[in-house]
Amino acid sequence: MAGGTDKLAAGGAGQPNADGQARAAGPWAIWGSVGIVVAVALAAYLNSFRGQFIFDDHRSIVESPRIRRLGPPWKYFTVNRPVVELSLALNYRLGGLDVRGYHAVNLAVHLAAALALFGIVRRTLGSRRLGGRFAGAEPYLAGAAAAIWAVHPLNTQAVTYIVQRAESLAGMFYLLSLYCTIRGTEGGRSRRRWFAAAVAACALGMGTKEIVVTAPLAVLLYDATFLAGSLRRALRKRRGLYTALAATWLIIVYRLVVLPAPKGAGFGLKDLGPWRYALTQLGVITHYLRLAGGFRDVLGGAAVVGTLLGLTAWALFRRRAWGFLGAWFFLVLAPSSSIMPIADVAFEHRMYLSLAAVVVAVVAGAYLLGRVVLRRVVATASVRRWLGVFAGGSAVLAVTTALGIATVRRNRDYRSEIAMWRDTAAKQPGNFRAQMNWGLALKRSGRIDEAIERYREALKIKPDYAQAHCNLGAALILNGELEAAVREFSLAVKCDPQLTDAHNNLGAVRAGQGRIDEAIEHYRRALRTNPSAIQARCNLGEALIRKGQYAQALEQFKVALRLRPDVPAVHCGLGSVLVHQGQWDAAARWFRRALRLNPRHAKAHAGLGTVALRTGNALQAREHFVRALRLDGSLPDAYYHLAVALGVRGQYRPAVKALRRALRLRPGDLHIRRALVWLLATCPLPTVRDGREAVRVAQRARLDELNKDAKLLDALAAGYAEQGRFDEAVRKAELAAAVAARRGRMALAREIRERAKRYRAGRPYRDFRPAPARIAYLLPELASPVASSRPASAEGARGPAR
Structure with a gap:
């Protein structure tokens, strides 16, 4: 008897309508409505396939090593949102980084959620609890609600x-859990299967996003409102179902207790306590409801939210059916809009599932109001x-068309990160994350000054x-403001000592200044905070190469290769180590592997140029370096080695130009400074020699470094001699010879003393040596072709967001 009652309550399509006639909808009405829902959703989101990976997509998909392999099932027990991670891994397995595949899955999830909503609304409107008020109209109203929501x-x-996708996937599982429960109450042999499916959907939802934590309560409340008639009867009749649904909370408990908490959420957030956050959410919920901004003050939001909560509580107490819609709205928002602080106080995707309650209420209310009006007129x-x-x-056609057009326009914003974040910042002026993300988008487009302005605006809102x-700091580096950049990175470390990007960026600046030991220490700190930080590990390997610690550098690149075999920079790093070990053929193979991964990888071309230069093919080396610099004009070593290749062929003027560019990019590199000073002081061509500039460039080196570098002192002495300042030339040459001798480089010391004899005789030095000798002098410790440490610039793998 109970089973028959549940079936009537869930189905009920043959009840009399207000005109006294039974108008049961046939299958054509149901499937026609389903087809319309699918068609309008496809039409609205078809242009989404033109969207690209934006902001957090880069960190979670493009640069994520975790999704590169499906791996064993237990690997997903170590990530906070395992179902989302698995879906992304499957996407990557099937289509790599083809963005269309990811958009296709997102749209499929959304369509499944819309159809689940259709099924729930259709069965609810036809339930006995609603007394036949919607008889015959259920599929049409359900289709209208699902289409408008979609x-x-x-x-x-x-x-x-x-x-x-985490939001839409969680929403789909939430709706499926309720839909399967409704189907299970209809009785029949498949009853247990439907209940099992409801529990499975709820469990998957718990592994997707935290909003599903309220799903068991929503299912119970629906049962009490539309099926069983009370909470007590629902629990008594379906005790096993609710025990199983409650057991899925253990998944949330495991995620909260065992797994690392996601950044930007929790009671430990600085300057955002539970009660302050709760007060903020009063205005946020009102903002969600109005969709175009909320009340300006908290009291206004409190009045609206308080009224809605009061009406919902009253309706539930009086067992009014529409009270469930209010409860649904607040239950879905509760995890993100109650007392649990989240760094981003408002995000429109959090309204995804709650919006369904608003849409259903409007559609059902409009139908009932329209029927009353028509009966009177x-x-x-x-x-x-x-x-x-x-x-x-x-x-419905007008509303769906208007909303669909708006959605098509919004989808266009996702083709451009700048447009998307500008729109978000305009709608939420106090959203510091939106300001920063807008800055990141501007930086990627090369609009550095505008990006700096956005970052500073974000810091006005949230100084810490x-x-x-x-x-x-990363943007200031691109503007050449190194000391200002260091200050910003230091502030970042002070605000968050665990921020990997800040340590990596400090290391990159110090490496560019030639302070390699400091750079190495910062890279190691970055790796202590995040051992999987590929950029920091590659930068550490490059710094170790510059220190001559090739075995340690090789170990770093091998670790990086295990973590990310698909990253060209890792292959370049391995090639660079082999270059320094004299294994030219093996090095070239690694550089070519990098080019197979990315034919436009500038550092790989630079690496092949270095191999060609060291094997005596200056012409081929020049071609590789020119190609590398066309792809990326910020590689100081490529300019350096291009200058050497040009000098070997007697093209001294462009060689000096290349060295000047290299030194601007890396002012702390003594290899580059030494080569420029030497060429300016000793070039065989008088039109290229410039002793005054040679001395000026040499003296810009740090004094402690200058007095410890025999070859730079030798080049400075040649510069003095070129100006006719022979006494100073002799003193610097003697100091250079002494430094070389202390370091055990006796051949170099003898060579410098021979030049000092020329200076005593009042004669400058001209380097007329053959090409091999010039290369041996300029490149005794070959600089790394890939040692161009880069600062990270985005949140997550570069560094924000959510």
Whole structure:
């Protein structure tokens, strides 16, 4: 008997309507409505396939080593959102980094959620609890609600922004859990299967996102409202179901207790306590409801939210069916809009599932209101029915079309990170993350000054925002403001000592200044905070190469290769170590492997140029270096080695130009400074020699470094001699010879003393030596072709977001 009652409550399509006629909808109405829902959703989101990977997509997909291999099942027990991670890994397995595959999965998830919503609404409107008020109209109203929800522009962030798949996937499992429970209450032999599916969907949702923590409560409340008639009866009749649903909370407990907490959430957030966050959410919820900003003050938000909560509580107490919609709205928002602080206080994708309650309420309310109006103004039932169909259909068509057009326009924003974050910042002026992300997008487009302005705006809103300090420092580096960049990186470390990017960036600056020991220490700190940071590990390997510690550098690149065999920079690093060990053929193979991964990888071309230079093919070396610099004009070693290749062929003027460019990019590199000073002081061509500039460039080196570098002192002495300042030339040459002798380089010391004899005789030195001798002098400790340490600039793998 209980099973039959549940079946009537869930189905009920043959009940009389308000006109006294039973108008059960046939299968064609159901499948026609389903087809319309699918069609309008596809039309609205078809242009989303033109979107690219944006912001957090880079960290979670493009640069994530975890999704590169499906791996054993237990690997997903170590990540905070295992179902999302598995879906991304499957995407990568099937299509690599083809962005269309990721968009296709996101859209499929959204369609599945819309169809689950359709099924829930259709069965609910036809339930006995609603007394036949929607008899015959259930599939049409369910189709209207599902279609409007599917194309609503508020959902674009959860569908088009790939990494926000977590929200739509969690929403799909939430809806499926409820839908399967409803189907299970209809009885029959498949009853247990439906209940098992409900529990499975709930468990998968718990492994997707935290919002599903309220799903068991929502299912129980629905049962009490529409099926069993009370909470007590629902628990008594389906005790096993609710025990199993409650058991899925253990997944959330495991994620909270065992796994590392996600950044940007929790009670430990600085300057964002539970009660302050809760007060903020009063305005945020109102903002969600109005979709275009909320009340300006908290009291206004409190009034609206308080009223809605009061009405919902009253309706549930009086067992009014519409009270469930209010409860659904607040239950879904509770994990993100209650007392658990989240760094981003508002994000439109959090409205994804709660929006369904608003849409269903509007559609059902409009239907009931329209029926009352028509009964008062139209006497004939048949005319009233067709007029209602026409008016309702026209309204749904108009609303769906308008919302669909808005969604198509919003999807275009996701083709451009700048447009997306500018729009977000305009709608949420106090959103510091939006300001920073806008800055990142501007930086990627080469608009550095505008990016700096956005970072500073983010820091005005949140002065202790470590990632904004870090990204501002990275942008200042590109503007040549190194000391200002160091200050920002230091502030970032002070705000968050565990910020990997800040340590990596400090290391990159120090490496560029020639302070290699400090750079190595910062890289090691970065790796202590995140051993999987490939950029920091490659930078450490490059710094070790510059220190001559080739075995240690090789070990770093081998670790990087195990972590990310698909990163060209890792292969370049291995090739660079082999270059220094004189294994030219093996080095060239690694550089070619890097080019197979990315034919436009500038450092790989530079590496092949270095191999060609060291094997005596200056012409081929020149071609590789020119190609590398066309792809990336910020490689100081490529300019350096290009200058050597040009000098070997007697092209001294372009060689000096290349060395000047290299020194601007890396002012702390003594190899580059030494080569430029030597060429300016000793070039065989008088039109190239410039003793005054040679001395000026040499004296810009740090005094402690200058007095310890025999060859730079030798070049400075030659510069003095070129100006006719022979006494100073002799003193510097004698100092250079003494430094060389102390270091056990007796051959070099003798060579410098021979030049000092020329200076005593009042004669400058001209380097007329053959090409091999000039290469041996300029490149005794070959600089790394890939040692161009780069600062990280984005949150996560570069460094923000959510």
